[in-house]
Amino acid sequence: MPDYNRYCLTVHNCDGKTLRAQMCNEPNTCSNGINQLWTASDLHLTTIKSQMDGSCLTIVDDPMTKSGLSVTMAPCKGGNNQQWTYNWGGSSIQTEVRGMNVCLAITHPGKAWTAKGKNGEVFLALFNTEDVPANISIALNDMYSGEKYSSCMARDVWFGGAEREVKDNVFARLPSHGTALYNLTQCH
Numbered sequence: 652m653p654d655y656n657r658y659c660l661t662v663h664n665c666d667g668k669t670l671r672a673q674m675c676n677e678p679n680t681c682s683n684g685i686n687q688l689w690t691a692s693d694l695h696l697t698t699i700k701s702q703m704d705g706s707c708l709t710i711v712d713d714p715m716t717k718s719g720l721s722v723t724m725a726p727c728k729g730g731n732n733q734q735w736t737y738n739w740g741g742s743s744i745q746t747e748v749r750g751m752n753v754c755l756a757i758t759h760p761g762k763a764w765t766a767k768g769k770n771g772e773v774f775l776a777l778f779n780t781e782d783v784p785a786n787i788s789i790a791l792n793d794m795y796s797g798e799k800y801s802s803c804m805a806r807d808v809w810f811g812g813a814e815r816e817v818k819d820n821v822f823a824r825l826p827s828h829g830t831a832l833y834n835l836t837q838c839h
Contacts, residue, residue, distance in 0.1 A: 689708075697734070698733050785824075817835075
């Protein structure tokens with residue numbers, strides 16, 4: 652089993668936009684690994700700046716996603732879409748955009764995206780960023796700062812079916828570059 656503690660948030664191929672979790676200091680990383688180095692302006696409310704080109708981790712409108720949002724790199728302007736907080740009780744970095752709490756979480760070998768809507772609904776997307784099938788999971792406690800969940804009812808948004816109870820972690824076996832989207836309710 653891979654040691655996922657050795658993965659870094661990486662500006663993929665130094666393209667200035669695409670973010671991936673990749674092995675830290677891989678021999679094939681561009682710019683001698685500088686595309687994996689980040690600077691935070693503060694420990695609480697912060698901008699996260701790439702040492703590669705000085706651009707900031709940014710939430711942007713994206714009509715190709717179900718939420719209408721995605722994370723990319725952009726020039727630092729100090730807007731709310733570039734302000735992040737670290738969840739010291741878990742392993743996530745989060746921000747709030749248009750009333751939704753958007754979270755980046757450590758879920759190697761994939762990524763997770765969570766959003767909490769205005770009416771309390773929680774959406775969770777899991778992404779397999781690997782070239783092979785992988786088990787992707789996120790701890791319920793890592794989804795939102797200040798909210799400690801031990802269980803939720805989960806419904807697969809794309810494939811439907813009955814709700815199922817999940818305890819501690821949400822887990823999916825995903826094909827190469829596959830995704831899963833869940834609606835979580837009755838979390839406590």
